[in-house]
Amino acid sequence: MTNEGTRQKLPTLPLHTIWMLSFAFFGVQMGFSLQSSNLGRLLQTLGADPHSLGWFFILPPAAGLFVQPIIGRLSDKTWNRFGRRMPYLIIGTVVSAIVMFLLPNAGNLGFKATIALIFGAITIMFMDTSFNMAMQPIKMVVGDTVNEEQKGYAYSVQSFLANAGSVLASIFPFALTAMGVANTAKPGVIPDSVAISFYVGAIVLVITTIIALINVKEYDPETYAKYHGIQEEGPKESVMHLLTHAPSIFWKLAVVQFFSWVAFQYLWTYGTGAIADTVWHATDAHSAGYQAAGNWFGVLSAVQSIGAVLWALVLTKVKPAQECFAYGGSLLLGALGFGSILFVHNQWALLVSFMLIGFAWSAILAYPFTFLTNALDGKNNGTYLGLFNGAITIPQIVASVASFGLFPLLGSSMPHMLLVSAIALIIAALSAVRLLRGHV
Template identity: 35%
Template sequence: MKNKPQLSFWQIWNVSFGFLGVQFGFALQNANVSRILSDLGADLHSLSLFWLVAPIMGLLIQPLVGAASDKTWNKFGRRNPYILIGAICATVGMLLMPNAPLFVSVITPMIFGAMMLAVMDASFNIAFQPFRALVSDMVPDNQMNKGYAIQAFLINIGAVIGSILPFVLTNVVGLENTSQQGSIAPSVVWAFYIGATVLLGSVLWTVFKTKEYSPKEYYEFKGMDAEEVAKEQAIEKSIIEKLTDFVGLMKTMPEVMKRLALVQFFSWFSLFIMWVYTMPAIAQQVWGIDVKWFDPVYISSVGGIPNDIAAAKGAAGDWVGILFAAYSLFAAFFSIVIAKLANTFGRKAVYSFSLLAGGLGYLSFMFINNPEPTLVNLLITEITVPQGAVTLFIPMMGVGIAWAAILAMPYTILAGALPANKTGVYMGIFNFTIAAPQIISGIFAGWILNSVFENQAINIIILAGVSMVLGAVSVYFVKEKSQ
């Protein structure tokens, strides 16, 4: 069996560089889609239904694209064709979504915006799965830690810049961040244009700078015969046979995987709520905007949103990007030490503590509502915001700690418990534990917000906190293989 050739730092960098652009676009979406859909006429309790697109696309597309890219070998490579197709489609979605009002003669802007959200999510998922596999394909085992460290760095850089971009365009460049019902703020429109450019440019860099191995070379590295693998892959199974195999794997999944699924449920249920409802929650809680200004029926009845309310909503929307950038930054820092902490205190203890920190972070939102204007120096600019907005950096530290653990700890606990010849397929099944709780959250969170909490968005963030704390408790029931 041959060993993969050692890669230079810049070769590894080139393999992962496209991740920066994909995460840039994903961060823009997470921080701004609720704001865009709200501006286009969506009411608060329907926002989570629009966001259902994201986990559904992940559930459907990632396994399909992963399986397809395993069998694809052409002159463009194995993973690169899917990465490029995903990037091009995502770019189109990012360019069109903020222009939804231009298509009003053909389709309502809100529906068009939802369609472009579906296009972006599908495209991000088409790109994400092959990108992860590309790093595994190209980087030799003894450089894998460095490869994934570089990948994590680029992901977090993309997340931070993408999250703060609308804020920068308003407070540094000077673009307007306010909008009336049925329109989108210029700062958000241009942020999506820039994000689309960065996404496509960074992916093109990876595609043209990374020459994938041929099937013969790749399988020699794995100690396998390329011709035999091709014969196996050529065997077509019926849908019934595939479903039977899948059900069999579900029945025989390791016990640790089932127990981790409970932790995953509480964790991702919470995260979905945060992404959907942070903007209206802090707009109401910290900026003091009344719930009625999130009701499109009321807004239409009074002839539009007053300028001061529009300005406050714009400022709150920009600040969400700053907060999301903050938790990504805190997650990056915590990721540096999480492995050492797990070695010292145990993976379960660190995992549980991290989720508890995130849960307490969400719960503390209810106590943060100081409206006193405060001048804040963010290095790139100075801005006056409510003191409560600044205080929100503290709970975001907890959220960042939880996010870092959610991305790493389940997989480190799970990896040692999976059979070597079925690791890939079980990892694919484990993706269901990410998508399913988000789908459940999307179906019920809006109804709970409207029917139980009377559209007071801060209360749905508190629910997210309770769920994350339950996740921390449920870690106790996970039994690691070594125990």
């Protein structure tokens, strides 16, 4: 229930405070990017069949599908001395750090290949659950505390920190190899360049979370109710009721998100193998060429993140009436980047491809949450953001399941799977312009 008559505007926050609200996102995204940019390489090193990779890539979105709505719902009702959202960040960070030390050692524990792969899969499941638990509070606290005038800036800061964490995560294995750290290992063992990157990522995650916890002060129930124009103890509404009464833009954004995340799911699943094939002509996951491709994919992921940061600066100049066209145009540029990978056989030329992919990634991070939170009234922000995460996770699950038919249909060609990504982004771009015009 709203109470608009006594509602007070959220205060204008100092820029330092806005940065601190999202500071933990740097560490969380570094861990998430280490996983996403190295997962295919890790699994194939442990012995996974390329035809079965889709099964493993179902785990991350499946975790997010269930965890984020639960965390959103629970945190909407949580008020204790540690805050409203922050307790879940603490739990997520602790579990994430533990599993980031465990995963790179899956091949060092004396297990047979099959058991090592199962151990790796279980560790990945816990890692994704904890990453989602840590990530969701950071998104929600911005919606709780930042007014509409500053919200665009706040989410831009969040995008910047996320991409900065991604850059560091992506180049770390490459940089360690350049410094002489081993980039190959015996079959079934994760190279030191990757393992050390995960250890550093865990430490950075813990440090950034501690800094955020020291600096972020959430509103108490009375103050929150005053600023959002709601009762402290409003009527309880079921998740199904909230879902069926979601603003129309919730569902329209979900369509765009579906095709966008299908595209990126295939990038994370087949990206390393695709460039290993087209540039290094390597298909053996234990070969030096394949491991070199894995390192270069990390560099390309960093370029993607740099492109996203630069493009975010461009998007801040777009007028509200033109945002749907900027959204669609960014996705089209990303489609061009995806489609070019099949035809590029030079590792340096791929920098351009991934810069274009970064433009699309910037729009995907910047627009949907801004559009959605501006349409919400503050009563159930956490629950709605958690439910909206289904527009991210369900497409990834669908893409992974579909890959079991698509991959053999396309001649078991990883580069051709990225051509599917290009087609998906074209559909997403057209949907953004068609469905969102007049809403943003």
